[in-house]
Amino acid sequence: MRLIMFGAPGAGKGTQAAILSERLGVPTISTGNILRAAVKNRTPVGLQAQSYMDAGKLVPDQVIIDIIAERLAEPDCEKGYILDGVPRTIAQAEALERAGIQFDAVLDIEVPDEEITHRMIGRRACPVCGATYHLEAAPPKKEGVCDSCGSGLVLREDDRPETVQSRLATYHVQTEPLKKFYDRRGILKVVGFQPSIEATTQALVDILGI
Secondary structure (H helix, E strand, O other), rough: OOEEEEOOOOOOOOHEEEEEEEHOOOOOHHHHHHHHHHHHHHHHHHHHHHHHHHHHOOOHHHHHHHHHHHHHHHHHHHHOOEEEEEOHHHHHHHHHHHHOOOOEEEEEEEOHHHHHHHHHHOOOEEEOOOOEEOOOOEEEEEEOOOOOOEEEEEOHHOOOOOHHHHHHHHHHHHHHHHHHHHHHOOEEEEOOOOOOHHHHHHHHHHHHOO
């Protein structure tokens, strides 16, 4: 299956992509990860991306699409893949189509803004080993201290209330229109808000018939 995971920041796309990836036996393609890998491996497209990053500029859509196409051409994607983090705009979606990249389903995980804000401001991260926690859903054994390495936990900049509100506003303006784009193509599958990770997974499984 060739899938896109879609939803607001903090909706649980990465978690569900990892679960479906294991269930389907296909890789999850995270834009951020493949961009970093292309730069590290100094591929032609990676070098092009690096030139923009070094200049402090955003990497253009076409370079992002070229990196994705490069990654999807690898052998482990022959049976399918799950895209997480792209497309973010109509322009990127149209560029993927021009590149001949097609999808079987776009999975839209719906979560109210209030719930996302609650989730994200409750997250804490270890700046040393990278472990993540949640004050309610998955707290550390000792308050404010990482279970793994004993370092003090921090609230990441991305999880501060004002940053969360800004990211949600950007999502609604730039990315949400993609729902209509893919609905017109008959491949949008909406997963209504679920009370747990397990319930969300079951809803996705039911929609995909797997």
